[in-house]
Amino acid sequence: KGLSKAIDSRFASTATRKPTVSQGNPFQIEVGLVFGGDLQAEGPIEILRFTNRVPLMYQQGGCLLTKALESVDWKRYGLDHPGGRGLPKGPAAVLIHLASTNVQFTSEAKEAVADNEEVFEEVRRAMLEVGRGLRNHLKKSSQRKKAQEKFDLINIILPEISRKTSQLLGREEPDLAPVITRIMNAVFLEDEIGWDKHSNQAVCSLTIYNYTARARAYTILAKWPEGEGVAIAENPRGGRKETTGLWAWRLDTLDPGQSAEIRFTVSGLSKGDWTDAEIFFRGNGDIIGATKIDEKLLDEMRKMEALALAEAEYAAATMNESIQRLVERTPVLETSGESLVVSSDESVVEPSNESQRMINNPEDLRQWTPAEEVNE
Known part of the structure; x- marks a missing residue:
């Protein structure tokens, strides 16, 4: 969020890796990527390196953080990367933060981070994660641009042809909607994420247009930032949870020339925390603006989630059993007057008369204690 505010851009993607340990030292990697806007398209991308929130200003080429960025083939993710070496080129900026004790x-x-295999791999994985976000963004943008150009062209040319032809023949202009639908022959999805300042909630709106000659049925899936304290607040269409951070809605019938809207709000976020939606679909026929869901990957995500839940439940059950066994083995002590009674019918050894007398008269201990110990 701070990166997108500091740099004017059209797209922002972030990744925060889980804390891990290297050589006994815990560390965590954070990476942010912004693209477009006023960033220079010519020349290498801009790199912002930080360690424990302190910027690193010099020795960029010899820094581990830079080397990890250069190890990624950025051409796969939409940036110009000649030869797959050095820094990629394009209107982008990357922030890399290493937090460690x-x-x-x-x-x-302290101008560059030294080589470390574990840190290198964590930075590289974070780079791949933000790279996938950039690739999806560029793919959707390209599809929408081509479809919009085609749609605009048809809406400019066809009405003119219809008007001129109707004037020549002396007839009324026909309804062009069915004709445009047959020419476009595609289903479009437009997504928009905004912010409701009154409820302090993020608002996600998905609109699906059916520009085909027959009715369609789809399941639309949206990825949202589910986490502790973050939840879907308003969701008029209902739907169901597929897995952590993935919600699905069923569209049974979408007639030709018609559109449908899915709108939901997310609470627990700050303005700017969620700026880009990742949309998937199930069904026959492609949707421009969405990606067909990978069912195998989804099954793996469900299995991992179920395994993590089972491990947590097993750990909790084991802890409860241990506590119960400890309670059962520990006798409960109750006081009755001046005597001590054990509820499990076990007797407590009472002190002898001689011991009780010494406790009541500490001075009598001197005759039993050597002089040097008394002096000490």
Whole structure:
């Protein structure tokens, strides 16, 4: 969010890796990528390196964070990367943050991060994650641009042809909607994420247009930032949860020339936390603006979620059993007057008369204790 505010851009993607340990030192990687806007399209992308929120200003080429970025084939994700070496080119900026209790630098000047295999892999995986977000964004943008150009062209040319022809023949202009539908022969999806300042909630709106000659049926799936304290607040169409962070809605019938809207709000976020929607679909025929869901990948995600839940339940059950066994083995002590009674019918050894007398008269201990110990 801060990166997108500081740099004027059209798209922002972020990734936060889970904390891990290297050589006994815990660390965590955060990566953000912004694309478009006022960023320069010519020349290498801009890199912002940070360690524990402190910027690294020098020795960029010798820094581990830069090397991890250069190891990714950015051509796959929509950036110009000649030869697959060095920094990619394009209107983009990347922020890399390494948080650790013990950052290893190349020198005492603390200008570049030293080589470390575990840190390198974590940074690279975060780069791949934001790269996938950029690739999906560019793919949807390209599809929408081509479809919009075709749609605009048809809506400009056909009405003119219809008007001129009707004037020549002396007839009324026909309804062009069925004709446009047959020419376009595609289903479009437009998504928009906004912010409701009154409810302090993120608002996601999905609109599906059927420009085909027959009715369609789809299941639309939207990826949303589910997490602790973050939940779907308003959801008029209902739907169901597919897995963590993925919600699905069923559209049984979408007639030719018609459109349908899916709208839901998400609470627990701050303005700017969620800026780009990732939309998937099930059904026959492609949807421009959405990606066909990978069912195998979805099944793997469900299995991993179920496994994590089972492990958590097993750990909780094991802890409860351990506590119960400990309680059963521990006798409950109750007081009755001046005596001590054990509820499990076990007797407590009472002190002897001689011991009780010494406790009541500490001075009598001196005759039993050597002089040097008394002095101590």
